[in-house]
Amino acid sequence: AQSVTQLDSQVPVFEEAPVELRCNYSSSVSVYLFWYVQYPNQGLQLLLKYLSGSTLVKGINGFEAEFNKSQTSFHLRKPSVHISDTAEYFCAVSDLGANAGKSTFGDGTTLTVKP
Amino acid sequence: NAGVTQTPKFRVLKTGQSMTLLCAQDMNHEYMYWYRQDPGMGLRLIHYSVGEGTTAKGEVPDGYNVSRLKKQNFLLGLESAAPSQTSVYFCASSPGMGNQPQHFGDGTRLSIL
Numbered sequence: 001a002q003s004v005t006q007l008d009s010q011v012p013v014f015e016e017a018p019v020e021l022r023c024n025y026s027s028s029v030s031v032y033l034f035w036y037v038q039y040p041n042q043g044l045q046l047l048l049k050y051l052s053g054s055t056l057v058k059g060i061n062g063f064e065a066e067f068n069k070s071q072t073s074f075h076l077r078k079p080s081v082h083i084s085d086t087a088e089y090f091c092a093v094s095d096l097g098a099n100a101g102k103s104t105f106g107d108g109t110t111l112t113v114k115p
Numbered sequence: 116n117a118g119v120t121q122t123p124k125f126r127v128l129k130t131g132q133s134m135t136l137l138c139a140q141d142m143n144h145e146y147m148y149w150y151r152q153d154p155g156m157g158l159r160l161i162h163y164s165v166g167e168g169t170t171a172k173g174e175v176p177d178g179y180n181v182s183r184l185k186k187q188n189f190l191l192g193l194e195s196a197a198p199s200q201t202s203v204y205f206c207a208s209s210p211g212m213g214n215q216p217q218h219f220g221d222g223t224r225l226s227i228l
Contacts, residue, residue: 032214043219051214094213101146101211107157
């Protein structure tokens with residue numbers, strides 16, 4: 001069975017500061033990892049994904065994430081945030097096993113960027 | 116390109132009433148999903164479908180039924196609405212392979228009085 005833990009439910013940060021949103025996962029098989037963003041009153045949109053290869057993946061809006069297999073983590077980072085990055089962020093995991101096509105989502109992290 | 120479209124966007128029901136939420140996708144995806152989102156609880160999978168004519172239970176299926184008569188549509192029904200079903204409902208679709216992300220609609224905000 002898969003599980004995802006987002007370690008911070010809320011992250012307040014000032015504009016232009018760096019930010020890291022933490023995600024740990026567990027799975028008995030090889031996984032694929034995703035970060036989604038949800039702006040107010042909208043559905044989730046894909047930020048970035050890790051499938052294989054380079055452990056550092058870059059996504060939209062200047063975000064990047066690093067896959068660490070030994071620590072089973074997939075933390076999301078941005079070196080300088082903007083007010084417009086205020087949103088909820090979800091980490092998700094899926095695999096090619098019996099649950100292929102189904103993702104397990106974390107509970108979300110609310111990022112609030114203050115001026 | 117519409118992607119995933121949910122109808123309606125808002126609805127208020129009285130306890131005991133029934134209703135159907137409609138999800139339509141134009142990406143020819145095999146898999147479709149219904150989630151509910153409640154504060155602090157992330158996304159919880161209600162039901163999903165791996166192809167036309169198929170449905171399966173997710174994490175929180177009680178009180179809901181679904182149908183997938185056409186590949187592009189996935190319907191979520193509440194037969195007798197309860198206040199505990201007040202939530203934001205999201206539909207999503209994907210090609211079905213684990214390495215492909217899900218595509219989400221904008222949600223239906225449902226209040227049960």
